Amino acid sequence: MIAPREEFKSWQSGVAGNGSGNGSGNGSSYGAVRSSEAKLVKKTDDSLGGDLLEVAMGPHHPSTHGVFRMDVVLDGETVVKLKPVFGYLHRNHEKIGETNSYLAAIPYTDRLDYICSMTNNWAYVHTVEKLTGLQPPERAEYIRVIVAELTRLVNHTCLIGFLVQDMGALGTPLMYAFRERENIIDLFESLSGSRMMFNYMRFGGLRCDLPPGWIEQAKRVVANYSRFLDDYEALLSGNEILLARSQGVGVLKKDLAISAGVTGPMLRASGVNYDLRKVDQYGIYNRFQFRIPLGEHGDVFDRYMIRVLEMREAVKILDQALAQIPEGPINDPKAKLRGLRPKPGEVYGRIESPKGELGFYLITDGSPNPYRFRIRPPSLINLTILEDMCLGQSVADAVIILGSVDIVLGEVDR
Amino acid sequence: MLGSGLIKGLAQTAKNFFGSYHDPARMVTVEYPEQKRVVPEASRTIPFLVYDGEDPELGLRCTACKICEVECPTQCIYIVKNTSKKPDHVGKMQFHPATFDIDISVCMGCGICAEVCPFDSIKMDQVFELSTADRFESLLLHKQQLAKPNSYFGKIHPTEAGEIDIRREQDKRKAEAKAKADAEAKARAAAEVQNAAANSAAPPPSPQTVTPA
Numbered sequence: 001m002i003a004p005r006e007e008f009k010s011w012q013s014g015v016a017g018n019g020s021g022n023g024s025g026n027g028s029s030y031g032a033v034r035s036s037e038a039k040l041v042k043k044t045d046d047s048l049g050g051d052l053l054e055v056a057m058g059p060h061h062p063s064t065h066g067v068f069r070m071d072v073v074l075d076g077e078t079v080v081k082l083k084p085v086f087g088y089l090h091r092n093h094e095k096i097g098e099t100n101s102y103l104a105a106i107p108y109t110d111r112l113d114y115i116c117s118m119t120n121n122w123a124y125v126h127t128v129e130k131l132t133g134l135q136p137p138e139r140a141e142y143i144r145v146i147v148a149e150l151t152r153l154v155n156h157t158c159l160i161g162f163l164v165q166d167m168g169a170l171g172t173p174l175m176y177a178f179r180e181r182e183n184i185i186d187l188f189e190s191l192s193g194s195r196m197m198f199n200y201m202r203f204g205g206l207r208c209d210l211p212p213g214w215i216e217q218a219k220r221v222v223a224n225y226s227r228f229l230d231d232y233e234a235l236l237s238g239n240e241i242l243l244a245r246s247q248g249v250g251v252l253k254k255d256l257a258i259s260a261g262v263t264g265p266m267l268r269a270s271g272v273n274y275d276l277r278k279v280d281q282y283g284i285y286n287r288f289q290f291r292i293p294l295g296e297h298g299d300v301f302d303r304y305m306i307r308v309l310e311m312r313e314a315v316k317i318l319d320q321a322l323a324q325i326p327e328g329p330i331n332d333p334k335a336k337l338r339g340l341r342p343k344p345g346e347v348y349g350r351i352e353s354p355k356g357e358l359g360f361y362l363i364t365d366g367s368p369n370p371y372r373f374r375i376r377p378p379s380l381i382n383l384t385i386l387e388d389m390c391l392g393q394s395v396a397d398a399v400i401i402l403g404s405v406d407i408v409l410g411e412v413d414r
Numbered sequence: 415m416l417g418s419g420l421i422k423g424l425a426q427t428a429k430n431f432f433g434s435y436h437d438p439a440r441m442v443t444v445e446y447p448e449q450k451r452v453v454p455e456a457s458r459t460i461p462f463l464v465y466d467g468e469d470p471e472l473g474l475r476c477t478a479c480k481i482c483e484v485e486c487p488t489q490c491i492y493i494v495k496n497t498s499k500k501p502d503h504v505g506k507m508q509f510h511p512a513t514f515d516i517d518i519s520v521c522m523g524c525g526i527c528a529e530v531c532p533f534d535s536i537k538m539d540q541v542f543e544l545s546t547a548d549r550f551e552s553l554l555l556h557k558q559q560l561a562k563p564n565s566y567f568g569k570i571h572p573t574e575a576g577e578i579d580i581r582r583e584q585d586k587r588k589a590e591a592k593a594k595a596d597a598e599a600k601a602r603a604a605a606e607v608q609n610a611a612a613n614s615a616a617p618p619p620s621p622q623t624v625t626p627a
Binding site: 100101103104105106107108110172176179182186189190191192193194197199207208211224231234235236237238239240241243337338 | 416417418419420422423425426427429430439440442453454455456457458481485486487522523524525526529530538
C-alpha cells in the first residue's frame with residue numbers, strides 16, 4: 001500500500017506541542033547487533049551461468065555526491081557486498097590545524113561541510129570556549145542560534161533536493177531548493193561577507209554585529225520559508241513515486257544505529273530520541289520551545305520526513321529567536337583576537353550540526369597552536385553502516401540510500 | 415486514489431512555472447555578463463592595500479609589521495621590509511614594505527589579515543572577475559597591483575571607511591595638537607631659560623639705546 005504515513009500527520013499542523021514528539025520507548029536493549037546477517041542476499045542462479053559482477057561506482061559517478069567510491073558486488077541488480085572507499089578529498093585538515101594558530105583554524109572549518117559552514121564554525125569555537133572559559137554574551141548566543149538554524153534549513157532543503165534527484169526527479173525540486181537557499185545565502189553574505197565560507201564566529205563572540213535591517217530581512221525569509229515548505233511537501237511528500245521508492249528501502253535498525261555511533265537525523269529516523277540541542281542544551285537552546293521529530297521504520301522515507309519536520313521545528317526556533325534577540329555587545333570582553341595560548345589540557349566539544357554530532361577534540365600544550373586537532377565528522381560515522389543498509393537492495397536503491405545518509409565529502413575526508 | 419499525489423505535485427510545478435513569469439519572488443536569476451547583482455557592503459574576495467593621497471608609494475598605510483603575514487592561515491602573504499622610513503599620517507617615522515606580494519591562487523579570502531591589521535592598511539576587496547590566462551605570474555599580485563586609493567575603499571565599504579577616516583583624522587589632529595603644545599612648551603621653556611639667564615645677568619638694553627640716533 002503506497003500512502004504517506006499517518007504518524008507524521010500530527011506534525012503538519014504547525015502547532016508547538018509539548019514533550020518530544022511521538023514516543024521512542026519500546027525499550028529495546030541497545031546491544032551491539034550487526035544486521036548484516038545477509039538474509040536478504042539471493043544466491044546466484046547457477047543455471048543461467050550467472051556470475052557476480054564487481055562494479056566501482058565512483059569516484060566520478062554522478063550519484064555519489066562528490067568524490068566517493070562504492071565498490072559494489074552485484075548479483076544481477078542486487079547488491080551482495082558494498083565497500084565504501086573514501087579519502088579522495090583528503091586535504092590534511094587536522095594536521096593543518098595543528099600547525100596553525102587557533103584563530104587560523106576557523107576558516108578551515110568552513111571547508112569541512114561546506115554547505116553548513118556556520119555550524120562548523122560554531123562547533124570549533126564552542127570547543128575552544130570550553131577550553132578557555134570564554135563566555136559569549138547574550139546577543140552573540142542568539143545570533144549563533146539564528147545562523148545555525150538557518151544553516152539547518154539550507155542543509156535539509158538541499159539534501160532533499162539531491163535525494164529526490166537521485167530518485168530521478170531531474171532538477172525540479174533541487175532548483176526550488178536552491179532558489180530558497182539563495183535567500184538565506186544572501187542573508188549570510190550581508191552578515192559575514194561571503195556566500196559559503198563565512199568565517200564568522202570568534203572565540204567568545206562573533207566577528208561583526210548584524211548589519212542594519214538584517215533582523216527584518218531574516219524575519220521575512222523565515223516567514224516565506226514555512227510557505228515554501230508547504231509547497232515543497234505538496235510537491236513531494238504525497239508523491240507516489242517517492243513513496244514507492246523510499247518506503248521500506250534501506251532500513252536501519254535502532255540497535256545497529258546506536259552501536260555504530262550514528263547521529264543526527266539518521267539516528268532519529270530510526271526512532272532514537274537523541275538530539276544534542278536537547279541533551280547538551282549547549283548555547284541557549286533550553287530557552288526555545290521545539291520538538292524532536294522521530295521516525296519508526298528507519299527507512300529512506302523516514303529520513304526524508306524527519307528532515308522536513310526538523311525544518312518546520314527550525315522555523316519555530318527561528319521565530320522565537322528573532323523575536324527575542326536582545327541588544328548588547330557581541331564579544332566577551334576577555335576575548336582577544338590574536339595570540340590565544342590556552343593552558344595545557346584537553347577538551348571535546350560537540351554540537352548538533354544538521355548532519356549529526358559534530359565534535360572537535362583538542363589537546364593543548366600551552367603553545368599558540370593545538371598539539372592535537374581531531375574532528376568527529378557526522379558524515380563519516382554515518383557512512384560506516386552504508387553496507388548494512390544496502391545489502392539485498394538493488395543498485396538504484398543503493399544510490400538513494402547513500403543520498404539519504406546526507407554526506408558531504410569535504411567532511412568525510414577532511 | 416493512486417496518482418493524486420503526483421497530480422498535486424504537478425499543480426505545484428505549474429504554479430512555479432507560471433509564477434516565474436510574473437512573481438518577483440520566483441524570478442531569481444540574473445543574466446550575468448549584462449546584469450550584475452549589487453554585492454552587499456560586507457562582501458569580500460581578496461585583500462588589497464589602502465593608500466592615502468595621490469601617490470601609492472608615499473601614501474601606503476602599510477608599515478611592514480608582518481602581522482598579517484604571520485596570521486594568514488594559508489601563508490599567502492610575503493613581505494620584505496624597507497630599510498628606510500617615511501612619516502605616517504601622524505608624522506611618526508615608520509617602515510614601509512619594499513615587497514608586498516599576495517598569491518591569490520592560494521588566498522582563500524577569509525579576511526583575517528584585514529581583521530588583525532592595526533594600521534587599517536590591508537582591507538578586503540570586492541572584485542570577483544579575477545580569471546587570468548596565466549596560472550602563476552598573473553595570480554601573484556605585487557604591491558603595485560594591490561595598492562588602491564582610500565577613495566576606492568570608501569566606495570566599497572562606506573561605513574567602515576567612514577569610521578576609519580574619522581579616527582585617523584582625530585589621531586592626526588591630536589598629533590598636531592600635541593606637536594603644537596610640545597613646540598609651545600619648548601618655546602616657553604626656552605623663553606624661561608632665556609629670561610632666567612637675562613635676569614641673572616644685566617637688565618636687557620632698552621629699545622632706545624639700540625636704535626641708532
